[in-house]
Amino acid sequence: MNRNFLEKSAAEAAPLLLGKLLCHRTPEGLAAGMIVEAEAYCGPEDDAAHSFGGRRTARTEAMFGPPGHAYVFSIYGMHRCFNVVTAPEGSPQAVLIRALEPVEGLELMAARRGTADPLLLCSGPGRLCQALDIGLAQYGLDLCGEELFLAEYRDFSPGEICVSPRVNVDYAVEYRDRLWRFFVKDSPYVSRVPRRYTARATLSRL
């Protein structure tokens, strides 16, 4: 797929990723799901982002590269999180993919996840990485490639997209309450329904 739409800020790109298919081809088969929830991490100014302050290390390196590549990191020693790098090269921004609606390879996902409940396969950043078998081995991969890639699938109108603050970023001070979490309205596959702050996405806020 064309990476042009990822050449913008993470906050602009995140809602555009909703409805896209995230696919991973492995020797075991193809597993894919439609993105229904994503969060923007907006670079050096964003104190919730790994690239805050321009921090450039082996871990964050992928975010400094061109858009349309994979930024994968491990968390809590046992989970992985997958991000789509956005913004022009040199601007370290990324969109965390938080939930998918399973579309292809449900059996394979179930085997990897240890449950067949479709609501528990890809609803959560750690869960979807386990279901699609995305790990550090996929770090930096070009998402316009043949192994791990994005594909057109569905389009959502602004009225079908909701926003809320990002999940678990209370450590951030300045940007903690930014409405940079985007999710598909009424999708049962969203990782968790926010209590407060639920709102219609207003594209003017970006």
Added chain:
DNA sequence: TGTCCGATTGGT
């Protein structure tokens, strides 16, 4: 080298 901690998850 040593310490601290998390963009999570699953089970009490």
Added chain:
DNA sequence: CCAATCGGACAG
């Protein structure tokens, strides 16, 4: 609510 579990960031 709480523990699991370890790579990365940073201080020394």
